[in-house]
Amino acid sequence: DAGVIQSPRHEVTEMGQEVTLRCKPISGHDYLFWYRQTMMRGLELLIYFNNNVPIDDSGMPEDRFSAKMPNASFSTLKIQPSEPRDSAVYFCASSSFMASLEQYFGPGTRLTVT
Amino acid sequence: KQEVTQIPAALSVPEGENLVLNCSFTDSAIYNLQWFRQDPGKGLTSLLLIQSSQREQTSGRLNASLDKSSGRSTLYIAASQPGDSATYLCAASPSSNTGKLIFGQGTTLQVKP
Numbered sequence: 327d328a329g330v331i332q333s334p335r336h337e338v339t340e341m342g343q344e345v346t347l348r349c350k351p352i353s354g355h356d357y358l359f360w361y362r363q364t365m366m367r368g369l370e371l372l373i374y375f376n377n378n379v380p381i382d383d384s385g386m387p388e389d390r391f392s393a394k395m396p397n398a399s400f401s402t403l404k405i406q407p408s409e410p411r412d413s414a415v416y417f418c419a420s421s422s423f424m425a426s427l428e429q430y431f432g433p434g435t436r437l438t439v440t
Numbered sequence: 441k442q443e444v445t446q447i448p449a450a451l452s453v454p455e456g457e458n459l460v461l462n463c464s465f466t467d468s469a470i471y472n473l474q475w476f477r478q479d480p481g482k483g484l485t486s487l488l489l490i491q492s493s494q495r496e497q498t499s500g501r502l503n504a505s506l507d508k509s510s511g512r513s514t515l516y517i518a519a520s521q522p523g524d525s526a527t528y529l530c531a532a533s534p535s536s537n538t539g540k541l542i543f544g545q546g547t548t549l550q551v552k553p
Contacts, residue, residue, distance in 0.1 A: 359541075368543065371540065371541070374540060376539065381538065382540065417483060419484075423539070426489060426491060427471065427533060428472075428474060428489045429486065429531075429539075430486060431483040431485070431486075433482065434483050
């Protein structure tokens with residue numbers, strides 16, 4: 327398996343623009359997680375899905391952030407409008423109950439909002 | 441609310457030393473505990489996962505232990521090498537079996553040649 331795939335790897339955008347981050351989980355995994363990592367706040371869980379259904383979005387900072395999982399092999403995290411304080415590395419991870427819920431992370435998307 | 445703490449935040453050792461990284465958690469009712477490695481600018485790589493019913497797991501020079509009663513886990517690295525330099529994070533999964541992980545802030549390890 328290719329592991330968790332994220333795109334783009336780097337994104338530079340101007341304040342106010344819409345940003346869409348993409349994730350393809352490991353085939354067969356039924357949990358998908360979106361995290362954000364910054365030096366100041368460390369690794370934060372934003373939202374996670376089970377069987378394509380959002381289970382806990384309490385970590386989503388505000389209404390500017392939204393996430394979808396239209397099918398088992400694809401998820402998006404959208405920020406609209408983006409702000410400089412959204413600059414961070416965004417990770418997607420997936421896991422499976424059948425594999426003891428061990429989480430596997432993607433390489434991340436480094437987002438810079440100017 | 442589960443909280444995970446890793447001490448120290450940074451550690452520097454000479455090559456060849458055996459070392460222990462510490463992780464503590466406030467709620468002993470966990471489903472599993474996972475150790476990760478993160479290299480600068482990279483994603484997290486899973487090293488070891490310990491189920492709540494297990495006491496330890498081993499992979500090569502790495503050994504992770506779990507003591508739920510005291511709320512502690514340790515990652516033991518034998519015969520450290522410069523290539524072990526990275527940030528090590530532990531994460532606990534609540535017993536509610538949600539799949540969710542609560543992360544510590546990590547320990548940044550430097551192994552000097």
